[in-house]
Amino acid sequence: MQKAIKKLPASVQKRTAPMAALVVALLGAGAFLQAKIDPVARKIHQSEQSIDQVSGGLNNEFMLLPLLGFREAAAGLLWVRCDEFFHSGDYDAILPLVRVITLLDPHAENVFVTGAWHLSYNFTDSNERSDRRYIAPSQALLDEGIRNNPAIPDIKFEKGWQNFDKTKNYTEAESALKDCISGPFHNEKGVKGSDDFPFACPLKTLHLLAHTYEKQGRIPEALEEWRKARERTESVMKEDEKNNKPLNYSNKQMWFAEVHNYDEDLQRYHNRYTTVKHDSINPSNPPQPGVLWPTGPGVANQPWDVVFTPTIEVKRPKVLRISGRFNSADGARVDVRITDWNYPERPLVDIKNSFKVDMSQTILVDSMAVRKGAFDRELDMSKDPKMYSFSQPEYKIVLSYNPRTTSPHLTDRFGWSGEGITDGNKGHVYLDAREPLLGTALIAGQGATGPIWDGVTIPWAEHTQPVRMIAVTYRVSRAQMMGEKPITDADMVPTKL
Amino acid sequence: MVPLAIARQTVREALRRRVMWIFLICGVFLIALGPVFGFLSPKDSQTVLRSLGLAAILLAGLFITIVTCIYLIPVEIERRTIYTILSKPVQRFEFVLGKFLGGFAVVFINIAAMGVVFLMMIRFQEGKVPVDMFKGVYLTFFQMLLLAALTIFFSTFATPVLNFFMSFGIFIVGNLGSVTDSLTTSRNGTARLAGTIIHYLLPNFSNFNIQNTLIHPAQEITNPDVFIRQNILYALIYSAVLLILAVIIFDRREV
Numbered sequence: 001m002q003k004a005i006k007k008l009p010a011s012v013q014k015r016t017a018p019m020a021a022l023v024v025a026l027l028g029a030g031a032f033l034q035a036k037i038d039p040v041a042r043k044i045h046q047s048e049q050s051i052d053q054v055s056g057g058l059n060n061e062f063m064l065l066p067l068l069g070f071r072e073a074a075a076g077l078l079w080v081r082c083d084e085f086f087h088s089g090d091y092d093a094i095l096p097l098v099r100v101i102t103l104l105d106p107h108a109e110n111v112f113v114t115g116a117w118h119l120s121y122n123f124t125d126s127n128e129r130s131d132r133r134y135i136a137p138s139q140a141l142l143d144e145g146i147r148n149n150p151a152i153p154d155i156k157f158e159k160g161w162q163n164f165d166k167t168k169n170y171t172e173a174e175s176a177l178k179d180c181i182s183g184p185f186h187n188e189k190g191v192k193g194s195d196d197f198p199f200a201c202p203l204k205t206l207h208l209l210a211h212t213y214e215k216q217g218r219i220p221e222a223l224e225e226w227r228k229a230r231e232r233t234e235s236v237m238k239e240d241e242k243n244n245k246p247l248n249y250s251n252k253q254m255w256f257a258e259v260h261n262y263d264e265d266l267q268r269y270h271n272r273y274t275t276v277k278h279d280s281i282n283p284s285n286p287p288q289p290g291v292l293w294p295t296g297p298g299v300a301n302q303p304w305d306v307v308f309t310p311t312i313e314v315k316r317p318k319v320l321r322i323s324g325r326f327n328s329a330d331g332a333r334v335d336v337r338i339t340d341w342n343y344p345e346r347p348l349v350d351i352k353n354s355f356k357v358d359m360s361q362t363i364l365v366d367s368m369a370v371r372k373g374a375f376d377r378e379l380d381m382s383k384d385p386k387m388y389s390f391s392q393p394e395y396k397i398v399l400s401y402n403p404r405t406t407s408p409h410l411t412d413r414f415g416w417s418g419e420g421i422t423d424g425n426k427g428h429v430y431l432d433a434r435e436p437l438l439g440t441a442l443i444a445g446q447g448a449t450g451p452i453w454d455g456v457t458i459p460w461a462e463h464t465q466p467v468r469m470i471a472v473t474y475r476v477s478r479a480q481m482m483g484e485k486p487i488t489d490a491d492m493v494p495t496k497l
Numbered sequence: 498m499v500p501l502a503i504a505r506q507t508v509r510e511a512l513r514r515r516v517m518w519i520f521l522i523c524g525v526f527l528i529a530l531g532p533v534f535g536f537l538s539p540k541d542s543q544t545v546l547r548s549l550g551l552a553a554i555l556l557a558g559l560f561i562t563i564v565t566c567i568y569l570i571p572v573e574i575e576r577r578t579i580y581t582i583l584s585k586p587v588q589r590f591e592f593v594l595g596k597f598l599g600g601f602a603v604v605f606i607n608i609a610a611m612g613v614v615f616l617m618m619i620r621f622q623e624g625k626v627p628v629d630m631f632k633g634v635y636l637t638f639f640q641m642l643l644l645a646a647l648t649i650f651f652s653t654f655a656t657p658v659l660n661f662f663m664s665f666g667i668f669i670v671g672n673l674g675s676v677t678d679s680l681t682t683s684r685n686g687t688a689r690l691a692g693t694i695i696h697y698l699l700p701n702f703s704n705f706n707i708q709n710t711l712i713h714p715a716q717e718i719t720n721p722d723v724f725i726r727q728n729i730l731y732a733l734i735y736s737a738v739l740l741i742l743a744v745i746i747f748d749r750r751e752v
Contacts (some may be wrong), residue, residue, distance in 0.1 A: 011588075012748045019741050026738045031697040033731045037704050038678060040724045044710055045675045045703075072708045073552030076545040080534060107713040110540050191717070 053497040075105035099126035109152045112145030125384040133357040136349045153201035155181035177209040217416035217439025226262035273442045291420030302421035314483040323376035333367040341394035355413035360391045400471035416467030419446040430495045441465045471495040524557025550615040566600040566648035567660040590744040608751020629711045639703040639732040646736035647720035650743040674703025
């Protein structure tokens with residue numbers, strides 16, 4: 001049977017070819033337009049991870065949203081869940097969420113900052129000591145956040161703060177803070193419309209950088225930073241005055257702090273290092289630098305001998321009692337650091353999928369207060385096997401006193417770089433002369449090799465003063481940590497930080 | 498003016514559909530939930546309100562668009578009312594265009610309603626309405642316009658159920674723009690060809706996803722106005738392509 005052939009109306013037949021041609025032309029125009037859109041779209045989505053990489057950490061209820069293009073909404077809702085977990089104390093549950101959120105929304109700067117803070121500060125043992133294994137992923141998260149958000153100062157500031165406060169790594173802190181101040185255009189100018197515009201960063205960044213220089217014994221640079229901060233505050237106050245704005249007392253207070261800190265640094269430099277008579281602090285005659293101790297008429301002043309005599313007793317497996325003498329004023333702290341012998345100082349971590357840390361690693365960082373020239377502390381690591389697994393054959397115990405991390409009343413005595421400290425046992429004096437740690441030479445000798453700052457030339461950026469620390473290092477076996485053998489002075493090895 | 502008359506009738510019918518109202522109410526409810534997140538830090542609550550609001554408009558708009566447009570033509574055929582229409586001096590292309598304009602108007606009404614609620618919430622929480630939020634709303638509208646054209650195109654030859662899955666599927670594929678874009682430079686020849694076809698021939702819905710730059714003000718688009726105009730033009734061109742194809746198919750369809 002012959003199949004009926006459908007005949008289209010003439011008008012339809014007539015318009016089909018032009019319409020088809022129009023479709024082809026429009027598709028060409030669309031493709032052309034798409035090629036124009038692509039470069040900008042690539043830039044917008046450049047730091048976003050593809051859905052297949054993110055999907056592993058998402059529940060089904062959250063998976064639909066990114067698939068439909070709602071990455072930020074999914075990220076926002078997950079952040080709400082994080083908040084709930086935080087307030088219910090379920091800290092472990094937060095980590096995978098922070099990872100997924102930052103993959104979904106690489107511009108969620110608050111999540112980078114809060115997530116890194118959470119990693120660095122909130123995982124602790126039963127004595128509130130931080131789990132230092134999380135420092136490396138925390139830093140890696142901040143680095144990722146900075147790469148994704150070069151114009152956001154908050155993440156750079158957080159990196160500076162954590163290195164200043166948590167790890168006392170002032171070299172890293174300085175680098176992060178300088179990057180923060182420099183801003184996205186490297187001219188200290190911020191993005192228009194940003195919180196700190198016309199500046200690239202909040203004022204606190206300059207303050208923290210000045211304190212970082214102080215901690216590094218680089219006083220001329222600290223003074224310069226306080227001066228810059230004061231100038232910035234003055235410019236803001238002048239601008240407010242010009243615009244008839246009421247006096248901002250916060251700015252005024254900042255100004256007072258900047259003037260005070262500038263003066264205080266100069267005063268401390270004067271008291272600690274210059275050769276003047278300092279009445280009760282340094283009653284020497286002739287006058288000598290305040291960080292050196294007068295030993296008698298006609299004899300040059302000397303650094304103070306702290307007579308560091310530590311002993312370590314293993315009370316029970318993983319329980320150490322560390323005690324001894326440290327002849328200094330109250331308030332000094334002897335740092336203790338127990339790690340696997342080969343513990344990498346800054347382990348490389350891959351945080352692409354998670355913030356998991358190597359649970360076989362052991363690290364404890366704590367400090368012991370000195371009272372009446374002595375310290376005594378029991379460190380119980382037996383209650384936290386997940387943090388202190390002691391699964392390696394050998395361990396390093398470093399007991400040290402670092403003048404750069406100590407409080408100001410002790411720095412008055414020992415100097416910013418420990419110029420005024422020594423130990424009768426020369427093996428206990430450790431000069432950390434790694435290049436990034438060198439400070440300004442503020443006093444003759446004491447390990448420095450370069451010229452002395454004259455107290456006038458500002459800035460003085462020649463760094464030649466190593467840190468003079470008091471430190472001892474023990475190399476001990478697992479059996480010793482478990483109390484099967486004692487830890488003695490025979491286990492001491494030369495310190496190498 | 499035949500298409501406008503058909504469009505008016507289409508809007509009336511669509512507004513009688515309860516399912517559309519349900520999606521609209523859900524969308525408005527989600528947007529209104531925004532200030533609930535005030536317990537977060539101000540920056541976080543602002544981010545959540547903005548992202549959730551834009552997502553709610555998009556999600557509700559997506560379902561409203563699909564659910565409204567998949568039925569526009571099949572219902573006329575099923576109820577045989579199309580005979581009455583086409584027996585009058587109404588060309589088939591006028592019918593398709595009228596249906597599209599009607600669907601377009603419904604989508605506009607819904608997104609405008611949700612947009613107003615969203616902007617009110619932003620005003621309520623932030624004390625002002627940033628211009629960027631308007632951009633977010635109207636880019637969503639043009640994204641839905643493109644989706645409406647796609648759904649109407651499918652409705653000229655597919656059943657509503659099939660149409661739903663096809664439209665939804667292409668919307669998802671179209672949202673994977675960064676994936677298809679990376680495929681266009683793949684070393685694998687087949688993947689490169691597939692990526693190029695999908696990226697340049699299928700409607701690319703991810704072009705309109707600029708929520709991240711709207712939510713995080715520090716993120717900037719180079720020449721944002723040019724980029725937005727290009728996207729609007731893209732939506733109009735692809736909608737025109739889909740409508741012409743719909744007319745070509747519908748001209749040949751026996752009803």
